[in-house]
Amino acid sequence: MNTSPCQGPDHLTRRSLLRGTTAAGLSWLTPLADILAAEAATAPSGKPARSLILLWLGGAASQLDTFDPHPETKIGGGVKTIPTAIKGVSFASGLEQTASVMQDVSLIRSMVSKEGDHERAFYNIKTGYRPDPTLIHPSIGAIVCHELPDAKIEIPTHVSILPNQWPARGGFFGAKYDAFQMYDPKSPVPDVKARVNDKRLDQRMEGLSVVEQAFARGREPDLDQSKTLHQLSMQRARKMMSSEQLKAFNVSDAPVKDLSVYGDTPFGRSCYSAVRLIQAGVRCVEVTLNGWDTHANNFEGQATQVKILDAAYASLIRDLKKLGLLQSTIVVCGGEFGRTPKINNVGGRDHWPHAFSMLVAGGGFAGGRVIGSTDPTGEKKEPERPVLVEDLHATIQNLLGIDYSKEVMTPVGRPMALSKGEPVKELQAHA
Amino acid sequence: MNSASPTPSWLLWLRTAVILGALAVGICWGVAELLAPPVRLAGSASRLSKSAQADIQLAAAKVDAEFEKDWAQRQLQPVARADDLTIVRRLSLALTGSIPSLEEVRMLEALKEPDLPQWWLSHLLTDRRTSDYLAERLARVYVGIENGQFFIYRRRRLVEWLSDSIQQNRPYDQIARALIDSHGVWTTNPAVNFVSVTRENNKGPDEVKLAAKVSRAFLGVRIDCVQCHDGKLGSTWKQTDFHQLAAFFGQADFSLNGLHDDPKLSYKVRYLGQAEEAKVSPHVPWKPELLPAKGEPRTRLAAWVTAKENKAFARTIVNRMWALLFNRPLVSPVDEIPLDGPFPPGMEILADDFTTHRYDLQRLIRVIVSTRAFQMSSQSADPDHPVTTAAENAWAAFPVTRLRPEQMAGSVIQAASLSTIDSDTHVLFRIKRDIDVANFVKRYGDSGEDNFEDSGGTIPQRLLLMNGNMITNNTSGNPFINASTRISMLAPDTASAVEAAYLSIFTRRPTAAEAEHFKGLLASAKNTSTRSNAMSDLYWTLMNATEFSWNH
Numbered sequence: 001m002n003t004s005p006c007q008g009p010d011h012l013t014r015r016s017l018l019r020g021t022t023a024a025g026l027s028w029l030t031p032l033a034d035i036l037a038a039e040a041a042t043a044p045s046g047k048p049a050r051s052l053i054l055l056w057l058g059g060a061a062s063q064l065d066t067f068d069p070h071p072e073t074k075i076g077g078g079v080k081t082i083p084t085a086i087k088g089v090s091f092a093s094g095l096e097q098t099a100s101v102m103q104d105v106s107l108i109r110s111m112v113s114k115e116g117d118h119e120r121a122f123y124n125i126k127t128g129y130r131p132d133p134t135l136i137h138p139s140i141g142a143i144v145c146h147e148l149p150d151a152k153i154e155i156p157t158h159v160s161i162l163p164n165q166w167p168a169r170g171g172f173f174g175a176k177y178d179a180f181q182m183y184d185p186k187s188p189v190p191d192v193k194a195r196v197n198d199k200r201l202d203q204r205m206e207g208l209s210v211v212e213q214a215f216a217r218g219r220e221p222d223l224d225q226s227k228t229l230h231q232l233s234m235q236r237a238r239k240m241m242s243s244e245q246l247k248a249f250n251v252s253d254a255p256v257k258d259l260s261v262y263g264d265t266p267f268g269r270s271c272y273s274a275v276r277l278i279q280a281g282v283r284c285v286e287v288t289l290n291g292w293d294t295h296a297n298n299f300e301g302q303a304t305q306v307k308i309l310d311a312a313y314a315s316l317i318r319d320l321k322k323l324g325l326l327q328s329t330i331v332v333c334g335g336e337f338g339r340t341p342k343i344n345n346v347g348g349r350d351h352w353p354h355a356f357s358m359l360v361a362g363g364g365f366a367g368g369r370v371i372g373s374t375d376p377t378g379e380k381k382e383p384e385r386p387v388l389v390e391d392l393h394a395t396i397q398n399l400l401g402i403d404y405s406k407e408v409m410t411p412v413g414r415p416m417a418l419s420k421g422e423p424v425k426e427l428q429a430h431a
Numbered sequence: 432m433n434s435a436s437p438t439p440s441w442l443l444w445l446r447t448a449v450i451l452g453a454l455a456v457g458i459c460w461g462v463a464e465l466l467a468p469p470v471r472l473a474g475s476a477s478r479l480s481k482s483a484q485a486d487i488q489l490a491a492a493k494v495d496a497e498f499e500k501d502w503a504q505r506q507l508q509p510v511a512r513a514d515d516l517t518i519v520r521r522l523s524l525a526l527t528g529s530i531p532s533l534e535e536v537r538m539l540e541a542l543k544e545p546d547l548p549q550w551w552l553s554h555l556l557t558d559r560r561t562s563d564y565l566a567e568r569l570a571r572v573y574v575g576i577e578n579g580q581f582f583i584y585r586r587r588r589l590v591e592w593l594s595d596s597i598q599q600n601r602p603y604d605q606i607a608r609a610l611i612d613s614h615g616v617w618t619t620n621p622a623v624n625f626v627s628v629t630r631e632n633n634k635g636p637d638e639v640k641l642a643a644k645v646s647r648a649f650l651g652v653r654i655d656c657v658q659c660h661d662g663k664l665g666s667t668w669k670q671t672d673f674h675q676l677a678a679f680f681g682q683a684d685f686s687l688n689g690l691h692d693d694p695k696l697s698y699k700v701r702y703l704g705q706a707e708e709a710k711v712s713p714h715v716p717w718k719p720e721l722l723p724a725k726g727e728p729r730t731r732l733a734a735w736v737t738a739k740e741n742k743a744f745a746r747t748i749v750n751r752m753w754a755l756l757f758n759r760p761l762v763s764p765v766d767e768i769p770l771d772g773p774f775p776p777g778m779e780i781l782a783d784d785f786t787t788h789r790y791d792l793q794r795l796i797r798v799i800v801s802t803r804a805f806q807m808s809s810q811s812a813d814p815d816h817p818v819t820t821a822a823e824n825a826w827a828a829f830p831v832t833r834l835r836p837e838q839m840a841g842s843v844i845q846a847a848s849l850s851t852i853d854s855d856t857h858v859l860f861r862i863k864r865d866i867d868v869a870n871f872v873k874r875y876g877d878s879g880e881d882n883f884e885d886s887g888g889t890i891p892q893r894l895l896l897m898n899g900n901m902i903t904n905n906t907s908g909n910p911f912i913n914a915s916t917r918i919s920m921l922a923p924d925t926a927s928a929v930e931a932a933y934l935s936i937f938t939r940r941p942t943a944a945e946a947e948h949f950k951g952l953l954a955s956a957k958n959t960s961t962r963s964n965a966m967s968d969l970y971w972t973l974m975n976a977t978e979f980s981w982n983h
Binding site (some may be wrong): 133134156175176178180181190191192193194195196200203204207208210211212213214215217218219220221223224226227228229230231232233234236237238240241412 | 510643653655764808809810811812813814817818819820831833874876888889890891892893894895897898899903907942944945948949952964968969971972973975976977978980981983
């Protein structure tokens with residue numbers, strides 16, 4: 001929940017909300033989005049969050065060149081710093097816009113993981129579990145969709161924009177919880193447009209029911225519901241094809257000025273689309289910004305990505321807030337691990353899972369707080385007040401009103417908790 | 432444009448005549464292709480001798496007897512045998528990754544063979560498509576799907592080597608031994624890639640990954656679960672079991688001459704609760720008496736894994752071959768078979784038969800295909816007593832399983848072409864096919880290493896099939912490559928057009944209700960263009976049906 005004194009939720013009346021909506025160029029609001037916005041606006045403080053945005057800095061951002069700089073030290077790499085909206089907290093320069101929204105955002109400087117390989121670390125950060133050869137854990141987005149189903153949504157409720165090799169998966173909850181993958185929203189979502197006119201499509205579907213009858217003969221009556229999900233997913237696909245909510249995917253009709261503040265980049269456009277999707281009722285959107293794996297020329301490489309991130313991240317937070325959605329939407333931003341304090345002989349930083357940074361905002365996360373700290377000399381691996389990956393997961397689920405400790409039965413017959421971590425109380429606005 | 436001199440009329444007549452003549456020849460050829468069997472394939476299969484066939488039937492009958500006893504105990508009524516074409520479709524999907532072509536179906540029907548599926552199996556076992564496809568499926572088990580580090584790993588070479596081995600029917604124990612204990616360079620000795628794929632960051636091979644792979648791929652044991660601590664939840668494996676197995680790879684190293692074993696090297700690990708790393712010497716986790724006393728560690732391990740008395744080895748490949756043929760393993764998950772049982776019906780008989788017949792993979796396939804379980808229908812003939820999940824789980828009905836993405840892609844492309852796409856197909860077409868398959872699989876969702884999870888369909892998959900390029904290109908008007916247009920142009924009447932579409936896509940004829948429905952649609956088409964549309968609608972409809980996406 002928002003803790004900034006003059007921007008409390010009570011300040012947002014429905015009218016001001018709609019004004020904000022128009023201002024953000026999101027006047028295409030569907031009735032459902034309208035209801036959701038109204039619900040959000042009247043939400044009493046402490047009401048669980050309802051959606052989640054995950055911004056993955058793929059390849060692993062360097063905490064030292066972004067959110068946890070140590071200027072004038074051996075490990076600092078000559079970093080210049082800037083003040084942020086949180087008193088006494090500095091960022092690396094280049095993050096000016098993000099610095100200015102920090103009253104609504106909290107920073108963890110002490111994320112700790114045991115995975116130093118990209119693939120394993122991504123698995124870990126997305127699922128809250130380390131890879132296990134006997135089963136695939138569901139990603140946090142799949143858990144949210146599984147635990148908080150919503151029949152009103154006609155488009156996929158779990159979306160991955162600009163996915164890298166490891167998009168969020170449904171794991172043991174099944175492929176229907178896999179994230180729906182899409183690319184730069186500049187181009188329309190592929191394959192959602194029927195290739196024939198409605199009359200022919202209806203004729204095709206009519207023929208299909210004749211064929212399905214032949215297949216169903218002599219088989220279990222609920223084969224489709226219980227196993228193949230074929231006709232079911234086809235119905236959902238058709239519903240999606242004709243849904244007004246589909247517009248949320250496409251940014252081509254967005255006013256240039258609204259879009260340009262996000263930066264004219266695929267990641268910026270994707271963040272803008274993420275806001276629209278959340279507004280349309282989507283539960284979880286992940287957006288990936290790759291390119292942070294700077295084993296060589298770390299400083300140039302990080303600065304390039306920081307520029308893309310800064311405009312997009314700050315705009316996303318601002319727009320969510322303007323739309324009254326920040327209090328119901330959790331926003332998490334970070335990489336799969338951090339980068340080494342030691343600068344290698346080609347000016348790069350290598351993998352460092354021992355202490356890295358993450359931004360958390362909205363949906364019941366307090367704003368303006370910083371927890372954890374790292375050693376300015378880089379000698380000491382362990383940070384102060386370590387936060388484990390699973391603890392972040394437990395916190396997110398807790399804020400969404402999900403019983404994170406609930407055990408579910410996995411296909412291998414092993415009960416497993418949704419998260420094995422514990423919520424981080426200091427990060428919650430109403431702990 | 433207007434300044435061209437007028438063409439003499441006789442030349443115009445000649446040109447028209449040539450065009451009409453060419454069209455006539457084309458149509459005759461097309462109709463012939465649509466309706467008649469080509470002679471090229473007939474008789475090309477390597478047939479088994481009567482006594483060999485009888486011997487296989489005998490082995491299959493033993494498997495059947497065990498299943499029948501099990502069904503009786505469970506009070507399950509097995510369903511009837513499937514028709515020949517259904518079994519032919521299953522075989523093509525399992526062994527070549529695609530449905531049979533219309534050309535093949537017509538040819539088979541013209542053969543008048545008493546046992547069509549057996550004839551087709553013999554044919555497929557000589558077909559390069561089969562060894563290529565099986566090699567790819569096995570390669571996924573041995574090395575996964577990633578391409579790895581180019582300097583020390585060539586996945587393509589390994590797949591070719593496996594395909595050659597399967598084509599030549601090289602005994603399976605020899606294949607396994609070569610993978611575990613090869614020396615040399617990954618390009619000239621492709622089996623080495625099994626080890627070299629595990630290398631990371633300029634170190635030697637990864638002993639941990641190798642121990643996990645050997646135990647899963649060849650022994651059906653998930654001993655890698657005890658890498659970090661002793662077994663829990665009823666598992667009796669100890670952390671030492673795993674690392675002592677890994678230690679067999681402790682001397683393997685890379686040099687300019689490729690993979691070799693260096694006796695000076697050893698495997699070290701820090702066990703849970705210990706402060707220091709300690710040297711681990713190689714030991715096998717069971718039946719130590721089968722381990723040769725002398726030799727290089729990897730050679731000793733290979734001998735132990737493939738020892739006749741080490742039955743886990745035979746059971747594991749039996750389970751995998753069963754899984755490849757049914758799209759579902761006998762014991763699930765496919766790489767976890769209890770060492771001391773209990774085993775499901777058929778398992779021990781198949782494993783023993785495989786061992787006593789010199790690890791003959793082709794024979795194993797033939798025996799499984801000859802069982803009642805494989806030839807059974809997936810549909811009950813009595814609609815009042817439909818097939819139940821319990822019956823499917825006990826193999827009293829053929830299980831309905833989701834086709835793998837590459838099987839889907841292969842089938843879409845094959846269904847859209849009337850003639851067979853195999854090694855005789857023009858290379859450019861095959862390259863285009865490979866690219867199409869790769870793109871489709873990427874969008875449809877690659878299922879990665881060879882698992883046999885039965886997850887249901889997803890929205891992106893349905894969207895891809897409903898509106899994607901591959902389906903659209905392969906079903907709408909394009910007379911050069913696609914079958915729907917050609918059938919619509921060439922079929923003599925609506926009934927044969929509908930039948931040709933059904934045989935191309937479902938490998939069966941339409942039911943009366945289906946024939947009625949689609950004949951009506953085609954008949955109502957007023958001109959060539961609406962008829963072509965109706966035909967592509969029919970193609971689209973069949974390709975979007977559950978029947979096309981699920982093996983049955």
